[in-house]
Amino acid sequence: MHYELYYWTGIQGRGEFVRLALEDAGASYDDVAREQGDDAIVRFLDGxxxxxxxxxxxxxxxxxxxxAxxxxxxxxxxxxxxxxxxxxxxxxxxxxxxxxxxxxxxxVHDAHHPIASSLYYEDQRAEAQRRAADLRETRLPKFLDYFEQVLERGGGRHALREHSYVDLSLFQLMAGLDYAFPRAMQRLGHQLPLLRALSGRVAERPHIAAYLDSSRRLPFNENGIFRHYPELDDPR
Amino acid sequence: MHYELYYWTGIQGRGEFVRLALEDAGASYDDVAREQGDDAIVRFLDGxxxxxxxxxxxxxxxxxxxxAxxxxxxxxxxxxxxxxxxxxxxxxxxxxxxxxxxxxxxxVHDAHHPIASSLYYEDQRAEAQRRAADLRETRLPKFLDYFEQVLERGGGRHALREHSYVDLSLFQLMAGLDYAFPRAMQRLGHQLPLLRALSGRVAERPHIAAYLDSSRRLPFNENGIFRHYPELDDPR
Incomplete structure (x- = not known):
């Protein structure tokens, strides 16, 4: 089967979770909008x-x-x-x-856009600082401790005792969080040895390593979901 | 099969989408926390x-x-x-x-809690007013127009050309929105004839009608997801 993936150009975004699965499996796919432009997506949204x-x-x-x-x-x-x-x-x-x-x-998206996706970050910066503080102090520890516990129950090396798309997504989650909140993730990281080790192993899987090294892997940026705004990270 | 549903007592919440499916099908189930208290849930979260x-x-x-x-x-x-x-x-x-x-x-949840689930509504009321305005003006029309279009593509009477759990959830969604945002929903309602008619038909399904009339159907309240705070609705 040949697949066609439709996702906005210019960012990793939510599409990246699907890309990682296709890449890891060596599947045949087109990243359609990157070839034809975002209009190719809009045609489907228009129904x-x-x-x-x-x-x-x-x-x-x-x-x-x-x-979808x-x-x-x-x-x-x-x-x-x-x-x-x-x-x-x-x-x-x-x-x-x-x-x-x-x-x-x-x-994580709402930490930089707590009021409206349709507004610029700059128009909701004060609210974003409040929300991001709660994300760092309350929500991230709760979610990441949960996934750490999931790994522990699964024997330590995989979410599900064997490789799966969940491991790939956990890698992407950790990569995005490290990019967006480097200081908070350094603080929290010591409590997440299994998640850290899993991320390292996923990055070394041959197809994933080749993908991460390719031009298909866009860098994180401030148009995506995981954005690095220093004022939203732990204070220095 | 006999089912056990675990959900917090005192609210409809996200559990209601599951309850409606079990009730509509006449399935045999226990609403465990309502019988044993919320501790029955916590035991599972503790793993x-x-x-x-x-x-x-x-x-x-x-x-x-x-x-889950x-x-x-x-x-x-x-x-x-x-x-x-x-x-x-x-x-x-x-x-x-x-x-x-x-x-x-x-x-919808984040419209009354845009900063932190862990804070009271009163501590994020100003932000909630900004976010709720965007929900009413941008997000609700976008989502509801989408579902209206889904119904139209499905022949007008069902999301999927026949009865399904999606229809039940659309009913619950409309009921919750009518409770939380009566003025905005009245304004938007004229553009949603198929969603309105579907909600009416679901409410008249015999098992659903009996459920809605029973004490098992809790009223909406300000501890749930759909909350009626008049200041978050359209201005009078």
Missing amino acids: THEGALPFAPPFLKAGRLVI QVANILQYLGPTLGLVPESESRRLYAHQLQLTICDLVAE | THEGALPFAPPFLKAGRLVI QVANILQYLGPTLGLVPESESRRLYAHQLQLTICDLVAE
Whole structure:
């Protein structure tokens, strides 16, 4: 199967969680908007196509299927790409973990846009500083301690006792948080040895290492979800 | 199969999306915390049980399975309860729609808690007024127009051309929004004839009507997700 991934150009964004799965598995795919421009996405949002209507990118075309929402796409790809365990209970758990990662990603986004996605960061900076402080002090420790505990229950090396798309997403989560909140992550890092070690192992997987070294891996930037605004990180 | 639903007492909250599916299907279930208190939930969050670790309620026990995240639970229950179409493409679409509903529910929550869940509403009221204005003017129209379009593409009567858990969740979404933002919803309602009609039909389904009339259906209140603070609604 050849896949078409649709996601905004210029950022890693939510599309990156899907890209990492496709890259890790060595799947054949086009990153359509990077080739044709963002208009290729808008055509689907306008609903002129047959089939499922996406609310927002990323979405994946797989034959005639149009599949939106990161966790839904990964759940669909997991079995075919060998990125999820066989058993029903593990697949449900994988999906639950992915949804929890997506929840945290939304909170990270809202730390720099607590009032409105449609406003500039500069127009909500004061509110962002309040919200980011809560993210660093309350939410990040809660979520990351949870994932650390998940790894511990899974034997220490994987979220699900074997490699899966969840491990790839945890890598991306840690990479994004390290970029956005380097001081807070240094403070919290000592309590997250399993997450740290997992991130290191994922980065060394041959396909992932090659991808991270390629021009397809865009650098993090201040248009994406994980943004580095020093005033939103721990005070020096 | 007998199910155990775990969700905080005293509110409809996110648990209500699962309750509506169980009630509509006439499934056998215990609402465990309402019988045993919230401690029954905390035991699972502490991770002393075998199997999947939930991050937060609601979660469902189905035999030995522990399943968390609303959309994950509904996806699991859908086929057994006859609340999702047969085909893979429709099931993927159902799940995508449910995830999009969950995204909006999170935004509705953040409209009254834009800074921190851990703070009182009163401590973030000014920020809430800014965020709620954006929700009413930008986000609600965008999401609700989208769902209206989904209904139109599905033939007008259902999200998926037949009854499903998505229709039940759209009913709950509209009920919650009507409670929280009566003036904004009256303004927007004229553009949402299909969503309005669907909500009416769902409320008249015999099992749903009986449930809504029972003491199991808690009233909306200001501890839940959908809260009525007049200052967050359209100005008079």
